[in-house]
Every structure is written in C-alpha cells, then in structure tokens.
Amino acid sequence: MNKRALGQNGSPLHESVRAEISRRIADGIYKPGDVIMSTAQLGEEFGVSSITVKRALRDLQSEGVLTSIPGKGTFVKDRRRFIREVDVCMSSQDDARRHGFDTKIELISITKERITDPALSVFELPNKVLLCVRKVIYADGVPIMYDSAYVPTNIADEIVDEFGERYIVDALRRHNVDIKDMSIIIDASPASVEAQRIFSIPNGYPTLRRLYDLKTKDPATFVIGIVESPFDRLACSVRLNSLQLSKMVKTKK
Amino acid sequence: MNKRALGQNGSPLHESVRAEISRRIADGIYKPGDVIMSTAQLGEEFGVSSITVKRALRDLQSEGVLTSIPGKGTFVKDRRRFIREVDVCMSSQDDARRHGFDTKIELISITKERITDPALSVFELPNKVLLCVRKVIYADGVPIMYDSAYVPTNIADEIVDEFGERYIVDALRRHNVDIKDMSIIIDASPASVEAQRIFSIPNGYPTLRRLYDLKTKDPATFVIGIVESPFDRLACSVRLNSLQLSKMVKTKK
DNA sequence: GAGTGGTCTAGACCACCCT
C-alpha cells in the first residue's frame, strides 16, 4: 500500500494531515468560505483512510478553523473577531454601537432558580432562589455572547421588563440603581453545552468567559452572572494610560 | 447485542458515555487523582466498543477533565487555578508573591527574529528584527504561563541579562524605563504547538492569552508580547471600585 | 441516486508501564 505520503516522521498520521490542511489554509490555497475536498478525496490524495482524514478535520473544527455541514461539505471559516473594552463588557449598549457595530439582544428565558454553575462559585453566592435572565447578544447579526445573569427576585417588575431589550446594567442605571463595586474574572473554558447549541460549535471548542459580580449600595440588590463567547468571535481589551499607570504604582505602595 | 445501555435519546453514543463519566466526576465517584476504569472495562459496562469509549475520553481530555498516561491509565485531573489582577499580569513578581504563591521563571531562549505570530497583528508591528525572549513562569512548581516578548535589539545588555530572572517590566523599571501606555488584549485560543509541548496538553485544549503592547516615552523602546496559559491554570481578574466607576461614567460623556 | 460528513464497530498493531 502507498501509505507514507505524509507522516515520514514519528508523529501520528492524523497530525500530519491536519498540519498539511492548516498549511493550505495559511497559504491561501483554501480560502475562507471555500469548500475543501471531501474526506474521501483527501484520503486518496494523502494515502490514508477517510476515517483518519475525518479525525484530522474534527480536530481542526475544535480549533475553529473549519466547519462541517453534514451533506454539504467542510468549509473554511472566516475569522473576524470583535474586541470590547473590559469595562464595556456588561455596560452600555450605546457604547457598543459607538464602537461601530450593531448589537441586538435576544431574550432566551427568565426563570427562577438557584445558581448551580460551579464556575460562579469563585464569588460569594447567595443560597436562595434568584431570577435568572438568559440572553444571546448579536453583533452584526452574528451571535457573540451568551449571558446568564442572576438578580434578586424582588427586583421591580418594570426593571425586569427591560431586561429583554437592554443590558442589565443599563436597565438598572435607568432606574437610578448604580453599581458600587464590580469584580470581573476573565477566563477561557471549553464550550458549555448551551454554548455549543447556541453558537453551533463542537464539544471542546474554546470560549472566552467573563464572570461578574456587581454590587450596589443596597446589599440586597446585586447582579451575578457569566458571559460566554466563542474564542473566534470576541476578545476583550484593556487600555491603561500613563495617568492610570502612575496611580497604580502609587496605590501599590 | 446489548447496545443502548446508554444513548436512548437521539444523541451519539460517545456523548452519552462522556456525559456519564462527567457525572461520575461531578458526583465524586471518580475523584481528582484517581485512575478511572480502563477503556475496555468501561466499554463492557456501557455496552459500547472500547473505541467509542476512547473517543469520549479524548473529548474529556480536551475539556481538561481527564489526562491519560499511555501504559498507566486515565486520571481525573485536579483543577486549581490561579487568578491574577489584569494589571499584574505582566507586572511585578513581588506582587505575585504577595498574592500568596511562589513564582519561578525559566528562560527558554533569547533569539533575534521578526514577529510572525498572526495573533499579534492586532497591534502595529515594527517590521524589523527584534529580540525575542521566551520564558515559562511557574507558580508553586506548576507551569502556568508561556511568555514570548519582543523588544528592540538595541536594549542595553545589562537589562537583557535580567530577563531570565525577572519580568520584563520589572527589569525595565529597575533601569528607570517607565511604561507610558499599555494596551492588553485578552482572548481564548486553542493551544499553540509550543504550549501543547510545554504544558503537556492535547491539541485543541483551550488557553487564555494576553497580548500586550507596552510603550515608553521613547518610541524606540517598547515591549510587544503574548502570554499563553492553559485555561485550567490561570484566570484574570479585574476589580473596579466606585471611585473608578464614577470616573468612567464621567469620561464617557 | 450520488455525494457528503458523522457515527459505530471489530480487529489489528504499537509503545508504554508494571510486576
């Protein structure tokens, strides 16, 4: 058999196949939006089984480089990514607009439940039933964030009514509820099952998460939540100028 | 054949297997550090082929839940994660110590090269050969960051000599070179090949990255770089108090 | 109906670890 068209070295065949396909994408032989050859064709070309090719393609999907649509083919993704200032992450929608893209909010559900997501246990969690608001945020028509926010159940109805169309912080601010203190944790994570469904991404796909704990003057009013985004759709930026920098050096003393 | 011990619903078998094993870990039936049953045993118990079990276990590895050691078995990882203030990310080592863990720096290489990593192209990149300092940072003996920093080649030798033992910002500050402006981009990404090797993580494993662009008074002196960390080893935190918050609202007007 | 990707299996081989 004519195996070893790839994989002369000690590495597994599927890695060689993956590397070769990555190379073709990097070199522009396969362009964003293109269908690449079928697994059968690729297998024949490389002298490997189509199953090995499928394995390589699946790994490339987890890397965010390809998408496969059953019955149609495997496509090269185009990668454009939004960047948001950290403090804007859960802040004003107007800011986002000002940054040049059009956002839309889709309300998924408003339920009463306890916080069970272990990721949020980095914060001090109230052990009682809360109002959970789940929504998806779109930018230019593409879903970029999946937000689950928990607020006390005694929030005024007229505020809750606004959750579907506004960021929670915006809704609170409009009713003169101001945030006194916020702590945000940014991390990466393999996609949750909900995120897999919402963003059409495979298991293990890296996501960027922001966990937030917002406090107000009134300790009975708070917002705790988590936002999840596919890694190729969103990044966060932090910018510090010399004024802020010098202040930090001071406060550290 | 007795298939369908799992997978009554429409989901693939390997997903059901994965869900069941996740459940056992969540329920504490498989504890961190434990070896779980062999693929053959699991396959028999679930009435599926060992290959399907292997597929499920591989997905769980990409999620950071399991590690397999060939010839020994598959182990449940313990997950402890460090959290660092964003501004500390590439700042003082003393700060890290003060935050309660012991850091160590291992210098990998100092080379002369151009920046080729496409991730860094979010910044304005100088198109010339730079000094590239690669290092691994350990916390409590565990590697948590892989840092590649680029500085101009004309940096004084006595500063370069310190790169192996200090954070670059620290080394610069010791020689009275102060940072005027810094912009940081935080994102997630599948592990680079170097990160896979350094952290012993599989292809596709989610990592948290920080891309940084530090400017000084002198435009000829700058630091551009990228830090990569396995998602289960590091998270970043941002904390804003009411003073800073109110200032932001002001400056936004 | 022909082509696509996704799943599942049986069976084989390998490298590795332990005893």
Add this chain to the structure above:
DNA sequence: GGGTGGTCTAGACCACTCC
C-alpha cells in the same frame, strides 16, 4: 506477559443535501 492508552483501517450504516 498482560495491562494500558493511541492509532489506523475496512466496512457498515445513518441523515443530510443537491440534482
């Protein structure tokens, strides 16, 4: 030698799309 996980294949079946 007997266990482990990792790889690779052939072959089968499915659901899907497009013609």
